[in-house]
Amino acid sequence: MSEFVSGLIRFRRGAWEMLASILIAIGVIMLMQPLALWAYTYSFIVTLTGTVMFIVVSHFPE
Amino acid sequence: MSDTPIDRVAKATPPSVASKIRGLSDRTIAWLFVAPTIFLLLAVNIFPLIWTINLSFTNFKANRPNREVDYIGLRNYERILTDGDIWLSMQATAHFLFWTIFLQVLIGFTLAWLINRKFKGNDLWTTLIVLPMMLSPAVVGNFWTFLYQPQIGLFNYGVSFFTGIDPSSFQMIGDVALAPWSIVIVDTWMWTPFVMLICLAGLRSIPDYIYEAAEIDRASKWRQFWTITVPMVLPFLMLAVLFRGIENFKMFDLVVQLTGGGPGSVTELTSINLKREAFEKWRTGYASAYAIILFVTVFGLASIYVKALNKVKER
Numbered sequence: 401m402s403e404f405v406s407g408l409i410r411f412r413r414g415a416w417e418m419l420a421s422i423l424i425a426i427g428v429i430m431l432m433q434p435l436a437l438w439a440y441t442y443s444f445i446v447t448l449t450g451t452v453m454f455i456v457v458s459h460f461p462e
Numbered sequence: 463m464s465d466t467p468i469d470r471v472a473k474a475t476p477p478s479v480a481s482k483i484r485g486l487s488d489r490t491i492a493w494l495f496v497a498p499t500i501f502l503l504l505a506v507n508i509f510p511l512i513w514t515i516n517l518s519f520t521n522f523k524a525n526r527p528n529r530e531v532d533y534i535g536l537r538n539y540e541r542i543l544t545d546g547d548i549w550l551s552m553q554a555t556a557h558f559l560f561w562t563i564f565l566q567v568l569i570g571f572t573l574a575w576l577i578n579r580k581f582k583g584n585d586l587w588t589t590l591i592v593l594p595m596m597l598s599p600a601v602v603g604n605f606w607t608f609l610y611q612p613q614i615g616l617f618n619y620g621v622s623f624f625t626g627i628d629p630s631s632f633q634m635i636g637d638v639a640l641a642p643w644s645i646v647i648v649d650t651w652m653w654t655p656f657v658m659l660i661c662l663a664g665l666r667s668i669p670d671y672i673y674e675a676a677e678i679d680r681a682s683k684w685r686q687f688w689t690i691t692v693p694m695v696l697p698f699l700m701l702a703v704l705f706r707g708i709e710n711f712k713m714f715d716l717v718v719q720l721t722g723g724g725p726g727s728v729t730e731l732t733s734i735n736l737k738r739e740a741f742e743k744w745r746t747g748y749a750s751a752y753a754i755i756l757f758v759t760v761f762g763l764a765s766i767y768v769k770a771l772n773k774v775k776e777r
Contacts, residue, residue: 417769420765421765421766421769424762424763424765424766425766427759427762428759428762428763431552431759432552432553432555432556433553433556434553437544437546437549440543440549440552441543441544442543443543444539444543444755444758447758447759447762448758450762451758451761451762451765454762454765454766455765
C-alpha cells in the first residue's frame, strides 16, 4: 500500500495506471448496474476521467 | 553475372525520377511509404471520430440536412445519462456480455482440453466443432428462430426430452424472462469454437518437457493443470475474452434476426438501441453522443485489458 502511495507521489506509471484502471472499472460497473439511476448518470464522467488519465499516465516513467 | 531484380528496377527507373529519389533521405523515403496508410487511417478512423464528437454537441438530424444546426452543449449527454430506457439497454448488454463470455470460456477451454488429447478422429471433431462460426450471423439468427418455435422447434423438443416439460408450454423468444437467455445460447453456440481454437493454440504451444519434468517431481495431474496448463494458456484466454468482449459489446445482426430486440425491449442491446436512435428516429446528434459514450467505455476497457495482457506475458 505504501509503495502504491509513494508511486503516486513520485508520479510513477504503475501506480497511476492502477488508479486509472480502478476508475475505468468503477465507471463501467456504474454504467451497467441495475440498482441506482444516479450511479448510471455519473458513470460516463468517471469512465472518461479514468480513460483520459490512463492515456496521460502511460507516458510517465516506470 | 545476371542482374538482380533491384538492379533491373534501378535501370528501368527514368533518370529524372532517379535523380529526385537520390536526393531524398532514408527518413523521407520511409515517410513516403507510410503516408498512404496514415492518410487512410485519418480519413477512415480519425476524421469520422472527430466529426462524431462535433455532432454530439448539436441537434443535427441527418434526415433534415438543410435545417439550421444549433450547438446545444452537453444536453445530449445529459439526456442519455438520465434516460431509463437506455439504462435498461445497458443492463441487457451487461447480461449478454457476462454470460456469453463466461460460458464461451468455460465450454471453449473444456473442448480444447479434450481435443488436445490424442485420439482417433480428433481432426474430424475439430472441423465439426468449428462449423458454427463459419456461418453468417444472419443465417444463424434465422434458423435459430425456427429451432426456438414452440410447436415445431427442435430446441423445445430437446428440452422436453430431458426435462419432461411440455414443448409448447414455453417460448424462448416470446417470453420476457427467457428471451435474454435465448440470445446468450445462440451466441455461445456460434462463438465457443472460436475460443476453443485460441485455447487449443495455447495448449499446443506448451512444450512436453515441462510436463515430463513435473512428472519426475511427482506432481499430480491436478497440480500440473493448475501450475502449468492454466498459467501458460492464460494469455491466450485473455486474448479470446478481449476479442469476444469487444465483438459482443457491438453485437447487432444476430440479435436483430433472432428477436429484433424484443419482446418489448428486453433484448435491445446498446447497438440496436443506437441504430434506432440514429436511423429510425433520425436523432443524429443524440445518437452521436450515445456512440461516444460507448466508444469511451470500450476504449477504457481495452486499455485495462491490454495492460493486463502485457503483465501476464511478462511473467
